[in-house]
Amino acid sequence: RMVDVAVQKDQSFFKILEIKVVIEDANDHQPEFPSKHISLQFSDGDKKDTMRSIPNAVDRDVSVKNSQISYQLKENSDELFTLSFSKRFDGSYNLGINLEKEIDREVKDTYTLQVIATDGGSPPKQGVLSIKISVTDVNDNPPVYSQNSYNVTVNNQYQKNKLVIALHATDLDADKNGRVTYHFSSKTADTAQLQFRLDEITGEIFLQEDFPYEKRQTYELYVEATDGGNPPLTSVAMVQVNVVNQQNNAPVIEMNFVSKSSDNMATISEGMKVGSFIAYVKVSDNDVGKNGEVVCNLHHGKFKLQSLGKNKYKVILKNLVDREKESHIEFIIICQDKGSPSMKTEQKFSIQVMDVNDVQPQFTKETFKFLTYENEDPSFPVGFINATDPDLGSGGKLTYSLLRIREQSFPFQISDIGFILTTQSMDRERQEIYKFQVFVRDNGNPSLNNTANVIVEVMDENDNAPYFTFPSVNPFSLDVYYYPKTRNDITVLRAADRDSPRNAFLQYEIIGGNDKQLFSIDPYTGVLSFSREVYQSDAGSYKLKFLVKDSGTPVLSATTTISLTLAVSNKTTMTTKGMRTKSNKMIDVNMVIIIVVVTVIVCVAIVISITMCVVRYNNMRNGSLTAEVNPSIHSKIEKSHLISHSKNPATLLRNSHEKKNRHTQLIKSSSQFYFVLEPQNEWITSTTSRSLPTSIQTTEMQNITNA
DSSP states (O other), X not given: OEEEEEEEETXXXXXXXXXXXXXXXXXXXXXXXXXXXXXXXXXXXXXXXOEEEEOOOBOOOOSHHHHOXXXXXXXOTTOOEEEEEEEOTTSOEEEEXXXXXXXXTTTOSEEEEXXXXXXXXXXXXXXXXXEEEEESOOOOOOOEESSSEEXXXXXXXXXXXXXXXXXOEEOOSOGGGGXXXXXXXXXXOHHHHHHEEEOTTTOEEEEOSOOXXXXXXXXEEEXXXXXXXXXOOEEEEEEXXXXXXXXXXXXXXXXXXXXXXXXXXXXXXXXXXXXXXXXXXXXXXXXXXXXXXXEEEEOOSSEEEEEEETTEEEEEEOSXXXXXXXXXXEEEEEEEEOSSSOOEEEEEEEEEEEOOSOOOOXXXXXXXXXXXXXXXXTTOEEEEOOEEOOOOGGGGOEEEEEEOOSOSOOOEEEOTTSEEEESSOOOTTTOSEEEEEEEEEEOSSSOOEEEEEEEEEEEOOSOOOOEEEESOSSSEEEEEEEOTTSOSEEEEOEEEOSSOTTTOOOXXXXXXXXXXXXXXXXXXXXXXXXXXXXXXXXXXEEEEEEEEEOSSXXXXXXXXXXXXXXXXXXHHHHHXXXXXXXXXXXXXXXXXXXXXHHHHHHHHHHHHHHHHHHHHHHHHHHHHHHHHHOTTOOOHHHHHHHHHSOSSSSOOOOSOOEEXXXXXXXXXXXXXXXXXXXXXXXXXXXXXXXXXXXXXXXXXXXXXXXX
């Protein structure tokens, strides 16, 4: 504050001293909240980062340091809340309580927090805001202005009580929580509050007093919009009122584009080089002195303004433009004089970027995989190939073609829009997977192209019925000689299916000729075996009809017939029973006899083992002699090859008639030749070598053979 002091010495000396008095601020006020206690409400289930606003503290000290306020949150033992704040235009803060995680009313429905406001004085002073938080519905939307700041220019002859500007803030809350009132913020200077009047209901600002006669005057009005909630939420907008002299005029901007399509709009090519000339700018301001001196600026990443002299500029390309990223560009040239107050003109211009074929077509995938079914008619759609090109006109129009592999038959074609079609009916059994490339090019000049891989898998249809690989003839004759105590397996039926495994899971069954229920077949392995004990009365001929079916839809099947002749001998059974009875009687002998018998049996077993070795050696020699006599067998090696490498999975025996020695027999089949050396106690369809039981004598085997 300036104070004039009159100093007088005697009557002849008089002087007026102008004294500037500076009143230093003392930190004698603590930060104060509008209310020491407030209540906040959160809704049950509010998510993380949900915020509720709280009022600011005000420090009536005037110095920057003493009035600077910092905030701290205390008593947050649950670690559920944090204090968030953002700076307003007036330098104050928007404060809020922020959720760190989802709130659950069932866990806790009330919380108590403290916000400590501390000023920057020395020593610092504090103010405390106690917050009670309830988990329920709250006023959670503050009023929102359409913009944060407003700029108004009026002349110094503006009439009193005339509207200067009308502000409006909206609040999404309902009822009183959405009812907004307007007030000048404490940051608004007292002189500004005396100069203007604010309608609390409508937000209209009127000139309350005539402007003082000054060359330059600027007022900053901070208008606070407050809703009717509890606690109330606020937002602040700044209105800058510029009072200008009537003789101060704004600059006028005139622009001439090199290529102009309409008012304030020009066209450029995306292939234009950096530094290319875009437009010529001329600025005029008829004011005198500083009011007529103009400076222009252009702030844009693509364009630059270069001076050509007083009030003359050119616009050049600063960075390359890409139509595919930005086809329409707008920029603003700002010209401002150096008058007091400074007058500014902003003018917006538009640039339309013309296309150049500079983008290669791009497929949506590197590899396209499709599934199709066999046996469909030609022109069946397989899949859609999609490629894009952001260029315009012919540069964005695409043409597709297939790059064929060097094959005699290529069953695909592609349409103009990218559909792959078949040219013929597909056969999965002929080829299951096709791999090729699709080629796409645009129609620009020069033309750009690209390729992508295509994989087409032909899905299987159940179009192939299964077929028997064994027996390979239909009907097939099979002679079986059954001896007791032998294994029940007779032979193995085999079938195949050219369809995929999904449709080619095969199952076997007997569908005829098994009236006595003597035979059974494993549905999955095809093993034919006796299903029960075989009696002498079961001997005879059987005409068994077999069916094999696949797992497709519809089910396909095949049948075959085996004419089986069964011969049964029970002599071994009688001998065995006699031995079993004798053994049972020996169980009751005293201990001494048992020990003697065991000793004898062990000795007999040793003798039999030695005898068996000699017998097998003689068998091998006799087998070699038989191979030399029989013209059907050229060597022992060829015989082994026929047995182990035949396509038929089981040995089939028929018309057995030749006795080779006392332990082995050569079996000859008139339909297919399988040469096997078998012990006599096995039924003759087995290919597995077994030891000859000691209870069966050579004479008995001779009798069976003759029978």
